[in-house]
Amino acid sequence: MKKFFTVMMFALMLTTTARAAEFEMVEYSAQVKLQWLAAAGIPEAQKFLKLIDRPVFFNAGNLNDFERIELTNALYQELNYAAAIEFVRQNDRRNVFDLACSLSPRAMVLGDEDRKVIVGELQTVCLIGDWCLEEFGSKRAIKNVEYLAFWLQDKEGMMSAADKLKGEICIIEQGVMIYLADDVRAQMYENIRDVLKKHGGCLITSDFCQKKYFTDVAAALYGDAQAPTLYNETKAMYENVFGDKISDETLQDEKEAMDFLKTHGLVARKVPLFSASPILNISRKLTPAQLQKVNALAAKNYLWVITAL
Ligand SMILES: C[S@@+](CC[C@H](N)C(=O)[O-])C[C@H]1O[C@@H](n2cnc3c(N)ncnc32)[C@H](O)[C@@H]1O
Numbered sequence: 001m002k003k004f005f006t007v008m009m010f011a012l013m014l015t016t017t018a019r020a021a022e023f024e025m026v027e028y029s030a031q032v033k034l035q036w037l038a039a040a041g042i043p044e045a046q047k048f049l050k051l052i053d054r055p056v057f058f059n060a061g062n063l064n065d066f067e068r069i070e071l072t073n074a075l076y077q078e079l080n081y082a083a084a085i086e087f088v089r090q091n092d093r094r095n096v097f098d099l100a101c102s103l104s105p106r107a108m109v110l111g112d113e114d115r116k117v118i119v120g121e122l123q124t125v126c127l128i129g130d131w132c133l134e135e136f137g138s139k140r141a142i143k144n145v146e147y148l149a150f151w152l153q154d155k156e157g158m159m160s161a162a163d164k165l166k167g168e169i170c171i172i173e174q175g176v177m178i179y180l181a182d183d184v185r186a187q188m189y190e191n192i193r194d195v196l197k198k199h200g201g202c203l204i205t206s207d208f209c210q211k212k213y214f215t216d217v218a219a220a221l222y223g224d225a226q227a228p229t230l231y232n233e234t235k236a237m238y239e240n241v242f243g244d245k246i247s248d249e250t251l252q253d254e255k256e257a258m259d260f261l262k263t264h265g266l267v268a269r270k271v272p273l274f275s276a277s278p279i280l281n282i283s284r285k286l287t288p289a290q291l292q293k294v295n296a297l298a299a300k301n302y303l304w305v306i307t308a309l
Pocket residue numbers: 026027029030033080099100101102103120121122125150151152153173174175176179184
């Protein structure tokens with residue numbers, strides 16, 4: 001018994017060390033995204049941040065051009081958040097597979113609408129996600145939302161998580177591609193294709209035009225001349241958080257991206273982010289001229305709806 005206990009303790013220590021390294025990178029990117037959504041005024045993001053109670057990462061004291069970076073990222077994140085929710089509602093998707101979304105405010109919202117939501121994340125995020133669900137999830141969200149730990153490149157892990165959903169699946173994936181090595185990205189798309197072939201449904205993402213999309217968001221707020229600066233400042237900020245270079249040029253050419261998808265048994269159609277001008281929490285922070293430009297952005301085909309061939 002004593003020997004068993006020692007072996008278990010050792011295994012736990014090893015796991016804990018590996019998890020700690022995993023946690024660092026993950027926790028930071030998860031938290032920064034919540035910071036932007038909270039700044040946009042998304043109540044669920046504010047609740048996550050309040051509960052995890054960590055020092056705020058970026059502020060005017062440690063990030064040059066903080067105000068403009070914050071508003072640009074808050075708008076970009078709210079557009080993504082709201083567009084995914086609108087897509088799920090309009091297409092009445094009952095099953096949502098939220099991949100690598102970190103702690104997920106939209107899972108709270110969609111789960112509360114009685115949709116099944118599985119959040120696929122790394123173990124540490126899942127542990128915090130479960131805790132947040134218990135602390136402030138509605139009864140329906142607690143019943144419908146589940147955090148499951150697997151790597152995006154883990155074929156069996158992704159499929160066994162997807163198998164918990166009955167019926168067609170709407171997969172949401174946003175903003176993770178730039179962090180992945182080529183082989184991991186390719187494997188992730190193979191796994192997604194297998195899930196879509198087996199269950200039906202689609203993947204929605206704007207990853208294949210994220211550079212242009214983000215730059216257009218910055219331009220809507222601060223003009224075309226300033227947009228590249230805001231893009232580069234944001235990229236530098238994320239590289240700082242991530243601790244390495246991010247590959248933001250990857251698959252940003254439409255033909256190259258479509259060919260890549262075809263190679264992996266997938267096909268995309270591009271649709272507008274929103275069917276009508278969206279009602280955004282961040283609107284109260286914008287001038288009428290900015291709002292007008294944001295409404296024009298909302299009609300652009302930044303959302304790719306990807307299905308299995
Ligand atoms: C930058 S965040 C994702 C951003 C978020 N989807 C958004 O909309 O901004 C990256 C997330 O992906 C997760 N992640 C990174 N690499 C992963 C992998 N190989 N497998 C599973 N999750 C991963 C991290 O835990 C982190 O929460």
